[in-house]
Amino acid sequence: MSNPGADSSLTIAVVYPDLLGTYGDGGNGLVLARRASWRGVGVRLVQANSGRPLPTADIYCIGGGEDGPGITAAKALRAEGTLQRAADNGAVVLGVCAGFQLLGHSFPDSADRSHAGLELLDVTTHKGTGRRAVGDLVAVPTPSAPRRAADQPLPPLIGFENHSGVTTVGPEARPVAQVVTGVGNGGGDGTEGAWSGRVFGTYLHGPVLARNTSLADLLLGWALSTSDGPVALEPLDDTDELALRGERMAAVERSGRSRVVRWFRGLRP
Amino acid sequence: MTAPTSSPPQVLPARASVAVKALQLSNWLSRALGRGSGTVAGGRVGLALDPALLATLANGRRVALVSGTNGKTTTTRMLVAALSDEGGQPIASNDTGANMPAGHVAAMVESFGSPTAVLEVDEGYLGRVIEDTHPRVVVLLNLSRDQLDRISEVRMLAERWRAAMDGLRSPSGRTGPGTVVVANADDPMVAWAALAAPEVRWVGAGQVWHNDAVGCPACGGRIVFGDQGSWACDGCDFARPPCDAWIEGSVLVTADGSRHSLAIGLPGQFNRANAAMVAVAAPCMTDDGAPGGPGPRLSLPAVLDRIATLDQVQGRFASSMRNGHPVRLLLAKNPAGWVAIFDLLDESRPPDSPVVLSINARIADGLDTSWLWDVPFDRLAGRSVTATGDRRLDLAVRLHYAEVPCKVVPDPLAAVDRAIDMGSRGGVDSVPGADGGIDFLGNYTAFADFRKRI
């Protein structure tokens, strides 16, 4: 284990916030940047707008967006290839919602026409036939989910989903979590998100890293790890975040969106 | 309390007449039971009994519609003030902000004999209300992200607006003058819709928020914004249309070169923008549109005079006294609205004046709080910030990452008391704000709840 020295520095790029910044996911870049700088790591946070070359970065955050701009973004990213090359070289990639979908083989527009993705995750997304998934999403990480250390599994992931995609996870990737409340990947297996290597996709907005600081630190750890192994990140004061998590979990239980509650209600028509 | 006695005029068809009676009875019941003003409930009953009720009630009236993500209520109120001397009769207007057809029907019944109606319209209902009311004027203010869990994405709305504008070219079964669309040329999403309309007055009213208008709705290219408010797509010929009037600072300039001061009672650049839209729209309402006709009876300077005295709208921008200190109530519902309010704070308060921020996420606010991360809260650095409302913890986390310290206080009134206290102890003159006042900034239901309590 080694500590991040004062000379280490990190470049975090928010990918095309002008096209994929509709759902507040740009906050993920800010959360990572602050949590690194609060630990004395030098950080450069880049809002990498479309229409110019994507900078080389250690972490790329891709957010949710509308159909049209999402297609434009995928085309531009495929054409220039910077993101795929960076990922091949070990950069961390976080994709949320439409940003998750476009990391895969293909993703749909509103008419379920298929558009080519970036092929960074073995997932495929189609348009669902049911109602749009909108609401609080709570999912418990599976044993195959990434962890910061062997004895540090991720706690439950919480956030807000708003999508109509059905994402199927292929054998080269693994689901992140099992849905307790909400829809997640929507493929009928109750899974949420997918990851492989240092590429992580999820349907959670909130932004996801503000509500799940353990996940933020997991991604930071990936980005800061050296050939000597993972780095130790000193704990931060997450009082505000923990209070918010407690409040959200309680609210979800009250709202009865939980599967368990719905199931019990189903017994009593 | 007695049952309503007013009856609709003879001209109403039987079905509409029954629907109006039922509407009035519902409103009366609702008020008698203390379940609020009842306008929406009554309107729903009326429309259930007669789906054509809005069209019937609008028939023969001169109607103006106002829509957009931000500024609808204020602009509607301004337009009513501008037109209120016309004809000496009250103007039918949904001034409580019930901006869907049920609210429109209720407003029309309330001011039954009025020949003029000025209606605020929810962005998603604009097409339907245009079809029903055959408006003389439609004011299109702006389109930006708002309540994404409930309302369509910006591009979907722009496309629906565009279809509605296109529909103005072939109005079904109506005669009389056509519709004039008064559109904000500085918002590409608005321009995309309005370009489909047969007759447009373009106003360069400004737009502080460009983040939802970067992808070109015509070709998927990139819209590039220039320094002087110009914008153009880099992939096709979609660009800012030439304007009939535009804002330079606090002056409204018209294409003939005349300049008019936008010195109005409501604060902030966004309210000067609303005033500019009204200054162009109100004269159109008084013009019969006949070729070679007399033209508008109301002049642009006269409009600005009439709206100058307005200093609050539904409690917004007004100050209430709390423990001897004025508390100004400000409403901001979405990122574009918050940016506009921060501009207003910078313009009207010292940089360390205290603010109370109240955030809810009820149905009317949108259930998802992710939008808080699109708001540049770092602009509040240096102010004493108190976080309150149902979702104060979401706000506290957001402010934490903006590196703006805040105090979380569950009760909004207690939060205001704390802010007053902070201001009294902090400032050199021992008073917060320039006039000893503090600001309360809330989103929709947070604002409404607080207004009732203070």
Ligand SMILES: [Zn+2]
């Ligand atoms: Zn274009």
